[in-house]
Amino acid sequence: MPAKLQRLWRDSVLGRHVLVALVGLLVVLLLLETVNDFRAIQLSSMAYLGIAAGGLTILTGLNGQISLGHGALMAIGAYTAALMLPDRDASTPLPLVVLVSVLVTLAVGTAVGAAAARLHGPYLAGATLALAVAVPGIALYFGETLGGEQGLRVSMPDVPVWALDAEYLLTGTEMTRSGWVALMAWTTLAVTYVLLANLSRGRVGRRWRAVRDGEVSAELAGIRLGRSRVSAFMVSAAAAGAAGAMLAFTVRLAAPSGFTLTLSLTLLTAVVLGGLGSLGGALVGAALLTFLPPFVTSVGSDAGLSDLRAAELAPLVYGLVMIAVILLAPAGIAGSFRAWRIRRQARVAVAPAPVAASATGTTGTPDSPTRSTVPTSSKGTPT
Amino acid sequence: MTRRARLIGPLAGLVAASTLLAACGAGGDRESDGGGGDSGGSTDIGVTDDTITIGAHFPLTGVAAPGYSEIPLGAAAYFDYVNAAGGINGRQIDYIVRDDGYNPTNTSTVTNELVLQDEIFAMVGGLGTPTHSAVVDFLNDEGVPDMFVSSGSLQWGDDVENRPYTFGWQPDYEIEGKIIGQYVAENMPDAKVGLFLQDDDLGADAEVGVRQFLDEQIVEVQRYTSGNTDVGPQIAALQSADADLVLSFNTPSYTALSQLVALRLGYEPQWFYSNIGSDPELVGSLLSRFSEGAVEGDNSSLDGILTSEYIPGVEDTDNPWTQLWQKVWDQEGEEGELSNFRIYGMSSAYAFVQTLAAAGEDLTRDGLVEALEESGESLEGPQLAPFRYSADSHLGISGVQLVELNGGASDPITPVLGTDIGDAPIEEDSSGQADDAPPESGIPEAP
Missing domain, CATH: 3.40.50.2300 (Response regulator)
Structure with a gap:
């Protein structure tokens, strides 16, 4: 059985990703059992940031395109979801809501991506920046239908009975609405990450990387640059759409001030903090952004600071962490961790060489270091 | 084919194992659904024999912070002043302020934190129309009194049926x-x-x-x-x-x-x-x-x-209310001078303390709302015109005085004029609210 599992782990990319996702979901499910409603909501926030950051890290890390407009794409997903859930009687099934949000965002992302594929570096950043600035304005301009400054409220339907029953059957506790939303958000995250991971390990991902690393050589190899860029942008936009829908479910509001440029920059921060091009890194970044500010604030108030000072502490520490990560771990947290692990494995493999030769089977799979080096080379930034 | 079989085997095992693992939890009893709901009696969430925990969301950082971030400092100073004098009905007021940066998404997050994590008894003075409208339905669903929203939008007071726990404060x-x-x-x-x-x-x-x-x-x-x-x-x-x-x-x-x-x-x-x-x-x-x-x-x-x-400002140094605020600020305030924003915070804190006094020893969330609906119109305070609180309206102060600004001070050009929304007539206010003075102690009693 373990041997079989090991073989599965080694041979099937899909199997490996699905396994990791299932184990991750199981951990989240167990975690949700033990935490209160507030933590459940924080976990949902982490999930939607993680989904969007995951999409962005694929775009920036693997394809070398920078986007300052992902907050705007999330807004499109969130507003689509909000429009489909106007009141509690609207019984649109939530999976359908998510699907439509993703499709609408995908459509917008395709249009933006088609334009973006012709741009490079700072021009691309500028164009997507314009998107981030303009989209919240649309909600204000069509204030009648989109709720203007105050935004659209999202009425979440009640937790379906089957979910309540299943939860009770499995764990013996009742599921709250926040727990239900958190579970949906994490399921979406798992599905998105499996898809993204599979794409990036396959032919499509190799094309993206090829385009990132050398346009001329990629073109010589028969890759169509434009098509590859647009496809990366589409995938990334779809993830942002799903994230927007999850944001709408979690916050129960889609308002323009929730989707300012700050959100786009926050996503980019999550990606950089975690490590460019790595999904695990995007998740680490999302976790940091969700949990660090409230943690710092509460440490501040426990240390006797006034509420005002404690609130001012959070952006300060956030900035310091950002500087520290860039100085000390330029590959991001996940990137540096992986580099450290590879170095250690290499040392282990090199140092006891004579011994290892006699016990090849026990030093683990010899191909694992090379396998995991592939994504670490993805530090390329667009030029 | 064999390859798929290899894949399915372990997967099925994993699913079975996880189901088994999780099912172990099902042995637990279903006590949790009996214990929920209002416990009734003399206390409620956020209230103990000697404390009351309340919270608010304000822009402490960001573009809206200048000015507005001073409001909770004023309110905190007044609550400290009341606490120093022994609190209300023997209970100390614990006032938690969280920063939403004037962003409704953040408001939603911090309000969740206040209600679900800090377990506040009531929200007092949450600021902003777009920000507060993101959480007003949540607060009402949870049955959290949502007192004295720091915004003049009509929506805090004109829909009592759908928002029974929300009260406006300033004139709409x-x-x-x-x-x-x-x-x-x-x-x-x-x-x-x-x-x-x-x-x-x-x-x-x-x-x-x-x-x-x-x-x-x-x-x-x-x-x-x-x-x-x-x-x-x-x-x-x-x-x-x-x-x-x-x-x-x-x-x-x-x-x-x-x-x-x-x-x-x-x-x-x-x-x-x-x-x-x-x-x-x-x-x-x-x-x-x-x-x-x-x-x-x-x-x-x-x-x-x-x-x-609608309330005396910092330049009205002859006004007994402004004198009280100066005393409170000197005694309990942080660094900086008394300002109109701090006075605003203190004035709304004063109204809340008086509502607490009116609700009496046995403090519950519903009791607080009832007390305000019953005695709201007779609350004393710095406001120039009385409140409009009743079972039909949760709108705040009922009138204003028009003034001309002059070197930071204000010269009245009309008497205090009171009215209500719709086609209610505008009349000179005859309640005498503008001429009252705070009690000697600076702490209100039940009206």
């Missing part, structure tokens, strides 16, 4: 618009009126009020979107329409911006700013900041401008 923008409209119609019947409105509830509610009296006199209406700092086109449109009286319903930043643009265009109408946009000291400092020193702003920058008032 509609009655402010009505009173200003009537004054202009009576005293400046030849003025060509231009409106400069924030494009949300603030401008919309006020316009309804103003149009009751000035529909004929209005020559131009211009709106701006909060966040867009270029108001040049709007002011130029007012100028080209020859408006010689501009009624502005905007926030302090836009008072400064509109003044600067008018200065640049050489446009000199009579300005009439709504109360929330007319703090002379803040606008003065914003003027110098926005013009990068080209205009020396101080608290006389708005001299000659008309506005309205």
Whole structure:
């Protein structure tokens, strides 16, 4: 059985990703059992940031395109979801809501991506920046239908009975609405990450990387640059759409001030903090952004600071962490961790060489270091 | 085929194992659903024998922080003052303020934290129309009293049925618009009126009020979107329409911006700013900041401008309420001087403390709401006109006084005028609210 599992782990990319996702979901499910409603909501926030950051890290890390407009794409997903859930009687099934949000965002992302594929570096950043600035304005301009400054409220339907029953059957506790939303958000995250991971390990991902690393050589190899860029942008936009829908479910509001440029920059921060091009890194970044500010604030108030000072502490520490990560771990947290692990494995493999030769089977799979080096080379930034 | 079988085997095992693992939890009893709901009795969530925990969301950082971040400091100082004197019914008030940066998404997050994590008894003074409207339904669903929202939107008080736990505090923008409209119609019947409105509830509610009296006199209406700092086109449109009286319903930043643009265009109408946009000291400092020193702003920058008032300000040093606030600030305040924003925070804190006193020893969330509906109209306090709280209305202060600004102080140009939304008549306030004084101790008793 373990041997079989090991073989599965080694041979099937899909199997490996699905396994990791299932184990991750199981951990989240167990975690949700033990935490209160507030933590459940924080976990949902982490999930939607993680989904969007995951999409962005694929775009920036693997394809070398920078986007300052992902907050705007999330807004499109969130507003689509909000429009489909106007009141509690609207019984649109939530999976359908998510699907439509993703499709609408995908459509917008395709249009933006088609334009973006012709741009490079700072021009691309500028164009997507314009998107981030303009989209919240649309909600204000069509204030009648989109709720203007105050935004659209999202009425979440009640937790379906089957979910309540299943939860009770499995764990013996009742599921709250926040727990239900958190579970949906994490399921979406798992599905998105499996898809993204599979794409990036396959032919499509190799094309993206090829385009990132050398346009001329990629073109010589028969890759169509434009098509590859647009496809990366589409995938990334779809993830942002799903994230927007999850944001709408979690916050129960889609308002323009929730989707300012700050959100786009926050996503980019999550990606950089975690490590460019790595999904695990995007998740680490999302976790940091969700949990660090409230943690710092509460440490501040426990240390006797006034509420005002404690609130001012959070952006300060956030900035310091950002500087520290860039100085000390330029590959991001996940990137540096992986580099450290590879170095250690290499040392282990090199140092006891004579011994290892006699016990090849026990030093683990010899191909694992090379396998995991592939994504670490993805530090390329667009030029 | 064999490969798929290899895949399915372990997967099935994993699923089976996880189901088994999780099922172990099912042995637990179903006690949790019996224990929920109101425990009744003399205490409620957030209340113990010697403490009451309350919370609020304010912009402590970000663009809206200047001015507004001082409000919770004032409220905290007053709660500390009450605590130092033994609290209310033997309970100390624990006041938690969380920063939402004036972003509704954050407001939702911090309100979840306050209600679900800190388990506050009530929300007191949460600030902002777009921000608070993100959480008002959540608070009402959870049955959390949502007292004295720091915003003049109608929606906090005109829909008691759907929002039984929410109460407004300051005069709503509609009655402010009505009173200003009537004054202009009576005293400046030849003025060509231009409106400069924030494009949300603030401008919309006020316009309804103003149009009751000035529909004929209005020559131009211009709106701006909060966040867009270029108001040049709007002011130029007012100028080209020859408006010689501009009624502005905007926030302090836009008072400064509109003044600067008018200065640049050489446009000199009579300005009439709504109360929330007319703090002379803040606008003065914003003027110098926005013009990068080209205009020396101080608290006389708005001299000659008309506005309205509903509580005594920091310059009314003869007023017994202002004297109380000065005493509280000297005793409990942090660094810095007493300001109008701090007084605002203290005034709303005073109303809350009085409501607590009215609710009595056995404090429950529903009891607090009932107490306010029953005795709301007779609450004392610095407000110039009485509150309108009843079982049918949760709207706040019922009137304003129109004033002309002069060196940071304000000279009354009308008596205190009271009214209500809709076509309720505007009458001189006869409640004597404007002339009362706080009790010797500075701590209210049950009305």
